[in-house]
Amino acid sequence: MQGVLSFPFDNVRYAHAGSIVYPPGGRYGPRIQQDIQLVLLYTGEMNVTIDGRLLHVQPGHAVLLKPGHEETFIFSKTEETWHRWISVKVSPLPEAAIHTLYELPEFLPLSGEMNLLTDLMLNMLRNVPRDDATIRSLGLAALHLFPTETKRILLRREKHPALYAVLTWIHEHFAEEITLRDLANRAGLSSEHLVRLFKQHEQTTPMHYLWNYRVNRAVELLTNTGLTVSEIAHRCGFKTSNHFARLIKQLKGRTASEFRQSSSNLDTKEGVPPRV
The missing domain is CATH 2.60.120.280 (Regulatory protein AraC)
Incomplete structure (x- = not known):
């Protein structure tokens, strides 16, 4: 290690x-x-x-x-x-x-x-x-x-390779349409077994983890880009802008507009990486 x-x-x-x-x-x-x-x-x-x-x-x-x-x-x-x-x-x-x-x-x-x-x-x-x-x-x-x-x-890979594989796949494909069966197939497990693994090690279910991950990525886009709410919803795997609006309010306690209004980074972007 x-x-x-x-x-x-x-x-x-x-x-x-x-x-x-x-x-x-x-x-x-x-x-x-x-x-x-x-x-x-x-x-x-x-x-x-x-x-x-x-x-x-x-x-x-x-x-x-x-x-x-x-x-x-x-x-x-x-x-x-x-x-x-x-x-x-x-x-x-x-x-x-x-x-x-x-x-x-x-x-x-x-x-x-x-x-x-x-x-x-x-x-x-x-x-x-x-x-x-x-x-x-x-x-x-x-x-x-x-x-x-x-x-x-x-450590996660050594102890729980199936869980690690599913988490990695979610992080890379969260914008796609994903079902519990899809995740279970990726893990090579039954849906019930995968749910038990997530509850044991992530304290949530696979689908709740997926939607939380989508919301977190959407918040990052809201506060750091000028993309429209509709475009962000589409990029992060939400079926409609209304679905996104309901879920972000439910999970974060704030609306998409409130996140956008609180951002002050858009006018201070700098180059990647800096010339020094």
Whole structure:
């Protein structure tokens, strides 16, 4: 199992975060990566060429990028690609930390904790510089979170491979029409057995998990893009805008309009990743 990223806090020179929506056919680079960076992909798709090697990333995943490599980003040709990022400048980078970085997977499913850290950094960066101690601490926490998430996923896979397979499939196909039978077939289990597994390990049912996941993704789109409510409902697997409106109010206690009105990120988008 992968180790823990470890380097002195004083080695963290700065941390930064941003959010951007690329139009269909967008691209970025080539550039030489300067920082350790997490790129969180929400919509569209992203093909990253790293030193000539292609890495295909689907929505719902976070990518770990390492300094010193030439990177080119090519985004979806048919739809907008929205992603956010956290970059952390560590200098000098201890040899043990470099070894750990290259042991970690290149991308992982997005987690609620990753999103919360990104939200917090984006909010704070409106008022403090990127070399502020609190911002640097949050950037360091994001780097520590990646191996923690790796361990959690590996443990889930080792103990409950069927559950892991279903969760991964939901994260990648949540916009499609999905039934309990579909999920059970993916797991190779009966519907009843899959429901028992979810109740034991996720404290919910497979379909409730699916609808919660759809609502969470929809909230992210509401607060970070200018897509219409109808388009968001369609992209996140809701049958109608009214269905989406009822469910978001039921699960979140707020309407879609209230989420959109509370967002102040749309006019402060920054490029991915930054040139430093």
